[in-house]
Structure formats: structure tokens, C-alpha cells
Amino acid sequence: MAKLTILEFPDPRLRKKAVPVETVDDALRALIDDMFETMYDAPGIGLAATQVDVHRRLLVADVSAEKTEPYVLINPEILEKDGQAITEEGCLSVPGYFEEVERAEHIRVRYLDREGNTQEEDMHGLLAVCVQHEIDHLDGKLFVDYLSETKRQRLRKRIEKDRRGNRQPTAAVL
Numbered sequence: 772m773a774k775l776t777i778l779e780f781p782d783p784r785l786r787k788k789a790v791p792v793e794t795v796d797d798a799l800r801a802l803i804d805d806m807f808e809t810m811y812d813a814p815g816i817g818l819a820a821t822q823v824d825v826h827r828r829l830l831v832a833d834v835s836a837e838k839t840e841p842y843v844l845i846n847p848e849i850l851e852k853d854g855q856a857i858t859e860e861g862c863l864s865v866p867g868y869f870e871e872v873e874r875a876e877h878i879r880v881r882y883l884d885r886e887g888n889t890q891e892e893d894m895h896g897l898l899a900v901c902v903q904h905e906i907d908h909l910d911g912k913l914f915v916d917y918l919s920e921t922k923r924q925r926l927r928k929r930i931e932k933d934r935r936g937n938r939q940p941t942a943a944v945l
């Protein structure tokens with residue numbers, strides 16, 4: 772296993788649209804293991820392949836407090852969404868920045884698991900929010916895209932300040 776480098780906003784590679792995974796094999800499972808190691812170490816609760824510069828439709832997540840409920844979603848597809856959840860989100864690719872984002876509270880998602888078997892599952896709450904956030908990454912979209920222009924300007928200033936060496940430690944994230 773190896774830790775991977777996480778791309779950070781505004782890296783243009785975060786804007787690439789990921790292509791579907793064609794084969795679920797040992798090489799892909801090795802990447803999945805590395806993504807989990809990277810996510811847990813960060814620490815974060817979700818990580819999309821796009822964030823480690825692999826542009827294939829794959830994400831990992833674990834929203835449990837004990838880090839005992841790992842999810843692997845390959846070629847995820849949201850079949851249904853409803854309800855409303857407003858969550859203070861952060862992102863491993865936008866370190867130290869948190870903002871409220873509104874998403875669906877429930878999603879029904881179809882995906883391949885790490886063995887390549889098709890799964891369909893209803894997800895609620897933080898897991899649903901996390902999976903929506905990570906699927907956005909696969910489409911080249913970041914949570915900051917949901918913010919108002921004023922808030923985005925504040926974020927840009929904050930990032931410039933961080934580049935001058937004032938980076939705050941990161942807490943949680945997707």
C-alpha cells in the first residue's frame with residue numbers, strides 16, 4: 772500500500788471528467804487500497820479517484836466514527852434522489868475550508884463493488900451527502916462551485932494567504 776498525492780484546488784486536473792472503469796481487477800483493487808490509506812491518513816471520509824489524478828469513475832468512503840464501514844463505489848450512478856440535507860462540507864482538495872452545501876438527503880445508487888458485482892443501495896444522511904460530493908469530483912465539479920460569488924472570492928483570498936505560509940490544520944472531510 773502507498774499513500775497517494777491529493778490534488779488541490781485550483782489544479783485544473785480536478786476539472787477532468789472521469790471515464791467508466793471497464794475491468795475490476797487486482798490492479799484496480801491495489802489502487803482502491805491506496806485510496807483508502809490516503810483517505811484515512813488525511814483524514815477524510817471520502818475520496819474520489821479524480822483527487823489522486825486517476826480519471827476513472829471510482830470512489831471510496833467511510834463515514835463511520837470507528838472507520839469500520841468502508842465503501843467502494845465503481846461506476847456509481849444515482850437512480851433516485853430526494854429530501855434535503857444541509858451539511859457543512861469540506862474537501863481534501865480544498866484544505867481548511869468549510870461551507871454549508873445543500874444536497875439530497877436520500878439517494879438510491881447503483882454501482883459495482885470491489886469484486887465487480889452490481890449493487891443497488893439506499894443511502895441517507897452523511898453517507899448520501901458524501902457519495903454525492905464524490906460523484907461530483909468524478910464529473911470535475913467541486914463543492915465550492917455551489918457557493919455564492921462573494922464566498923468564492925473569500926475562498927480565493929484565503930488560498931492566497933495559505934500559499935504565503937499561513938495554512939491552518941485541516942479537520943474533517945470528503
Ligand code: ZN
Nearest residue numbers: 862863864945
Ligand atoms: Zn472533495
